[in-house]
Amino acid sequence: MNSKDKIYSLPQLQEQVQNWRNQGQKIVFTNGCFDLLHLGHVDYLEKARQLGHRLVLGLNTDSSISRIKGPSRPLQDEMSRARIMASLLFIDAVVLFDEDTPLNLIKAIQPDILVKGDDYAVNQIVGHEVVEARGGEVKTVPLVQGYSTTNIVKKIENTINLNKA
Incomplete structure (x- = not known):
């Protein structure tokens, strides 16, 4: 599977989530900016995925992050971040959202498990x-x-400033 295939519009994601649900799979949702992928992100996302069958990642758009x-x-x-996140084996779907919070996305997806750090x-x-x-669960x-x-x-920034000195 190509990482691009795991990046969904909201209507596409809603259909995919329903397909997973019809197969009896639990949907885990988390969100964030994921501007620079690091060990903390990988560890967090692996743990989130272990809570259910499918991990859906809500990714803030560029304008949302700037605000x-x-x-x-x-x-x-945002497309670079989406592709990088979609390339991770334990992420099943990535969807962009433009609001400051993922509330509307959560309402649309209705995950079984909501996860944050x-x-x-x-x-x-x-x-x-x-x-x-x-009847879903919220976990940290x-x-x-x-x-x-x-x-x-x-x-x-500190390294750049030291090299300038």
Whole structure:
């Protein structure tokens, strides 16, 4: 399978999710920017996938990331990020969303399991009410400490500044 085949529009994804459900598979959903893929992301996504049969990743669009993280982000464009994320074996589907939160996406997909890192409390996770209302589960998974895109960007900036000095 080509990584492009795992990038869906919302209507395509809704149809695919229904097909998986008809096969008795549990749908896990998580979301994020995934601007620079690092060990923390890989570990988190592997753990999320282990909670069900299929992992759907909601990926913030470029404009969404700029609104949330500022004009210097994202570092990589949305199609590059989508292809990179879709290439991971444990991700079954990637869908872009343009809002600041994935709430509308969660309402449209109705995942069985909603996952975020353990830096969130369950009641802070956007969409928890939607998933719980239909009998789904909301879970957190432990994060690998010390890994973040922000830390990587700071390290790169510090290296550049040291080389200029």
